[in-house]
Amino acid sequence: MKNLWRCIQFIPEYRGKLLGVIAVGTVLGVIGTATPYLYKAIVDVVARLLSSSISRDEATNSVLIILAVFLLLRVGVVVFGAIQNRQADDLWLDTVSTFRQRVFDNMTQKSIDYFEKTRVGEIMDRFGNITTITMWLSSLTDGVLASFFQMILIVGVLLWKAPVVGVIMAAVLVLNLWISYRTVGWTKPYRRGWQALAGRMTGLLAEMIGNIATVRSFGGEPAVKQRYDNTQEEWKVTRGKLHVTEWRSEQALNFINTFGVFTAVVYTTWIALQGALSAGDILLILTLSQMLITTVGPIARQINQAGEIESTAERLVELLDVESDIQDRPNARQLVQIDTIEFDQVSFWYPGKDSPALNKISFHLQAGQTAALVGLSGSGKTTIVKLLMRFYDPTQGRILINGIDLRDYQQRSVRALMGVVLQDVALFNDSIGENIAFARPGAQIADVRKAAKAAHAEDFINKLDHQYDTVVGERGIKLSGGEKQRVAIARAILKDPQLIILDEATSALDSESEELVQQGLDQLRTGRTSVVIAHRLSTVMNADQILVMQNGLIVEKGVHEDLLKEPAGLYARLFSLQTQGRHLSLARQA
Numbered sequence: 049m050k051n052l053w054r055c056i057q058f059i060p061e062y063r064g065k066l067l068g069v070i071a072v073g074t075v076l077g078v079i080g081t082a083t084p085y086l087y088k089a090i091v092d093v094v095a096r097l098l099s100s101s102i103s104r105d106e107a108t109n110s111v112l113i114i115l116a117v118f119l120l121l122r123v124g125v126v127v128f129g130a131i132q133n134r135q136a137d138d139l140w141l142d143t144v145s146t147f148r149q150r151v152f153d154n155m156t157q158k159s160i161d162y163f164e165k166t167r168v169g170e171i172m173d174r175f176g177n178i179t180t181i182t183m184w185l186s187s188l189t190d191g192v193l194a195s196f197f198q199m200i201l202i203v204g205v206l207l208w209k210a211p212v213v214g215v216i217m218a219a220v221l222v223l224n225l226w227i228s229y230r231t232v233g234w235t236k237p238y239r240r241g242w243q244a245l246a247g248r249m250t251g252l253l254a255e256m257i258g259n260i261a262t263v264r265s266f267g268g269e270p271a272v273k274q275r276y277d278n279t280q281e282e283w284k285v286t287r288g289k290l291h292v293t294e295w296r297s298e299q300a301l302n303f304i305n306t307f308g309v310f311t312a313v314v315y316t317t318w319i320a321l322q323g324a325l326s327a328g329d330i331l332l333i334l335t336l337s338q339m340l341i342t343t344v345g346p347i348a349r350q351i352n353q354a355g356e357i358e359s360t361a362e363r364l365v366e367l368l369d370v371e372s373d374i375q376d377r378p379n380a381r382q383l384v385q386i387d388t389i390e391f392d393q394v395s396f397w398y399p400g401k402d403s404p405a406l407n408k409i410s411f412h413l414q415a416g417q418t419a420a421l422v423g424l425s426g427s428g429k430t431t432i433v434k435l436l437m438r439f440y441d442p443t444q445g446r447i448l449i450n451g452i453d454l455r456d457y458q459q460r461s462v463r464a465l466m467g468v469v470l471q472d473v474a475l476f477n478d479s480i481g482e483n484i485a486f487a488r489p490g491a492q493i494a495d496v497r498k499a500a501k502a503a504h505a506e507d508f509i510n511k512l513d514h515q516y517d518t519v520v521g522e523r524g525i526k527l528s529g530g531e532k533q534r535v536a537i538a539r540a541i542l543k544d545p546q547l548i549i550l551d552e553a554t555s556a557l558d559s560e561s562e563e564l565v566q567q568g569l570d571q572l573r574t575g576r577t578s579v580v581i582a583h584r585l586s587t588v589m590n591a592d593q594i595l596v597m598q599n600g601l602i603v604e605k606g607v608h609e610d611l612l613k614e615p616a617g618l619y620a621r622l623f624s625l626q627t628q629g630r631h632l633s634l635a636r637q638a
């Protein structure tokens with residue numbers, strides 16, 4: 049149960065409330081056990097009346113008192129039951145929402161690497177486990193704890209009134225708890241297995257939905273369906289094994305319970321025939337024995353479910369325990385201004401890769417300057433930007449800002465000074481206005497419009513049905529590639545950053561729009577430091593330095609005019625190919 053305990057520790061502020069629920073549960077348990085006592089009392093009074101030991105008036109008076117107590121107890125059950133229901137609901141609501149907030153917060157801290165190697169659907173599946181765990185905790189508080197206390201009391205009373213029956217029922221109780229507990233162990237591998245498979249199925253579904261256009265265009269439906277069906281088949285087999293093991297335990301318990309209650313009845317009847325028990329005692333013992341058997345079933349199921357919940361909790365704890373590789377150092381400093389950026393012999397291997405994506409990269413950038421990263425696809429340009437944003441740390445070498453290692457700054461303070469437009473524009477399923485304002489929460493609509501105008505996005509936004517209130521769909525699916533890019537540029541403009549990072553920021557625009565947006569970007573870059581990745585070299589000709597990359601190395605460095613002076617150099621060849629419009633031969637030459 050260590051994972052479930054870890055989950056509970058994740059929300060320590062609710063321990064007090066839990067104690068409240070347990071207290072009410074104890075009261076309900078006591079009332080539940082007291083009720084058969086009143087039946088016994090009534091029967092005893094009636095038996096004494098029938099044997100003429102007491103008068104009718106005495107019997108009536110006694111029964112009236114017993115009935116008054118009975119009414120009081122029933123009212124108690126209703127009132128405390130209502131309190132317990134309310135407490136359990138509140139506890140669930142509090143725990144589930146706090147838990148979700150904490151896990152969401154935890155997810156926002158994970159390193160980019162984690163998201164790159166984990167299926168979104170699997171993360172969602174694990175996240176969904178929060179509801180299952182808290183529902184179970186809530187059911188525990190809503191009645192089950194009361195039943196548990198009641199069982200303990202029942203065994204106590206039976207041991208006192210009829211020790212042999214007490215021992216039999218205690219044995220029944222212990223066997224129930226023990227077999228249920230053991231079943232948790234026996235079924236653990238199956239539970240883990242089916243939950244992992246269920247997570248994989250959710251992952252496959254999410255992946256298929258995310259790539260639906262590719263699946264359709266390649267006629268890949270049968271292939272993805274096959275993958276899903278195979279996983280589903282495995283899931284079915286594992287789940288089937290789980291059910292069989294549980295079924296065996298349940299049948300064993302049914303047998304033990306039936307045998308136990310039968311033995312108790314036989315023994316009670318036998319000692320009653322010896323005249324050792326009153327009629328009321330017989331009723332009390334038999335009722336309590338039956339109550340115990342009825343109560344123990346749900347408890348046993350709850351213990352069984354605890355196994356399921358423990359595996360669920362394990363998956364959630366696994367998710368929470370993934371430490372981010374990128375952590376702020378203790379006493380990390382705040383970056384308030386960028387004066388210089390320097391890559392000092394930086395090498396970087398992606399996790400699990402044999403060859404470096406970057407190999408001893410060195411360059412120096414002064415505030416206000418533009419560095420352009422150009423080169424063939426896969427040469428490491430985006431990786432440089434990822435390292436600069438500290439999505440990853442260099443494997444070797446250092447990145448220095450104002451002469452200080454990037455790892456000595458607080459990550460948030462570094463990123464706060466950066467405005468980024470990446471190759472793969474990601475928008476939220478929100479309005480265009482909100483997507484732009486994401487860069488500066490609380491920004492005035494006038495500022496949002498100004499940014500949109502500078503990014504030459506205003507024209508297309510004004511033509512939309514709801515202009516700035518138009519919702520863009522999942523990842524901005526309702527916008528064209530060029531429109532998405534202009535929204536992303538507006539977002540970066542609104543942020544008014546010190547350092548601009550543009551990774552193929554105009555790649556999805558036609559030549560005319562590119563010209564316009566380029567003007568906006570040029571305006572934005574004026575007086576600011578920028579790092580620009582571009583395939584179209586004409587857009588970076590004016591950069592203060594152009595870094596030409598190949599296979600993770602900087603193979604040439606300089607300004608446009610100087611680089612052209614090396615006709616055999618990669619830059620000059622690329623430039624010449626592009627100006628001649630022979631893009632296709634580029635890949636072959638590489």
Ligand SMILES: Nc1ncnc2c1ncn2[C@@H]1O[C@H](COP(=O)(O)OP(=O)(O)OP(=O)(O)O)[C@@H](O)[C@H]1O
Binds near residue numbers: 399424425427428429
């Ligand atoms: N998350 C990742 N995990 C493993 N390898 C990666 C990852 N991202 C990139 N790579 C590899 O690192 C190398 C450099 O990739 P990078 O994205 O930096 O190239 P690029 O020059 O920006 O390419 P492009 O111009 O096509 O965007 C490539 O070989 C690529 O396959």
